[in-house]
Amino acid sequence: MKTGRANHWATRKFEQEVKASHLRFIDWLDFEEEFRKDFMPLDSESTAINVLETTAYFQGKRTVDNYLDQFRNLIYDSGYTDPKTVVVKFRQGLDHRISMALAGMTYGRPSDTDPEAWFRLAVQMDQTARQTRHSTSLTNNPMSRLPRRAALWRCPDLSRLRPPHASPTPTRPWATPSQWT
Numbered sequence: 001m002k003t004g005r006a007n008h009w010a011t012r013k014f015e016q017e018v019k020a021s022h023l024r025f026i027d028w029l030d031f032e033e034e035f036r037k038d039f040m041p042l043d044s045e046s047t048a049i050n051v052l053e054t055t056a057y058f059q060g061k062r063t064v065d066n067y068l069d070q071f072r073n074l075i076y077d078s079g080y081t082d083p084k085t086v087v088v089k090f091r092q093g094l095d096h097r098i099s100m101a102l103a104g105m106t107y108g109r110p111s112d113t114d115p116e117a118w119f120r121l122a123v124q125m126d127q128t129a130r131q132t133r134h135s136t137s138l139t140n141n142p143m144s145r146l147p148r149r150a151a152l153w154r155c156p157d158l159s160r161l162r163p164p165h166a167s168p169t170p171t172r173p174w175a176t177p178s179q180w181t
Contacts (some may be wrong), residue, residue: 048077
């Protein structure tokens with residue numbers, strides 16, 4: 001509560017306490033009620049359901065871990081409890097490649113009534129794919145295995161070796177006029 005809107009809210013509450021010369025909140029429940037009133041949407045359930053009915057929550061370029069964090073919050077706020085609905089929504093929002101790989105599994109495919117198993121498998125597949133892409137990009141590029149100096153040594157910029165107004169002579173092909181004798 002040190003930045004942004006939360007900071008302004010907390011500052012306002014502290015100033016109210018100073019003016020009234022007593023604590024603003026009686027207990028934690030009083031604080032929580034005031035906080036929810038000021039920070040939570042009026043109908044968080046409807047808001048979450050509306051988001052889950054669009055593509056706004058889809059994974060996109062995020063990792064499955066990051067996608068899953070937002071997805072769990074939306075499911076909790078929406079009040080969805082049917083495991084099949086949760087699995088369908090989760091798979092619908094996954095990156096297409098991961099979703100297709102999961103759909104094509106013939107062995108080890110989780111039950112459609114076990115969202116947690118789907119979550120674990122999707123995270124595992126995403127991490128494996130990212131590690132594979134990273135290691136492949138390193139092994140397919142031979143220059144990436146060389147130290148930076150070695151890579152530069154193999155591909156020198158020859159324009160830096162010749163002065164821009166050099167007039168070569170037979171005995172000094174790179175000499176400038178001032179170096180002629």
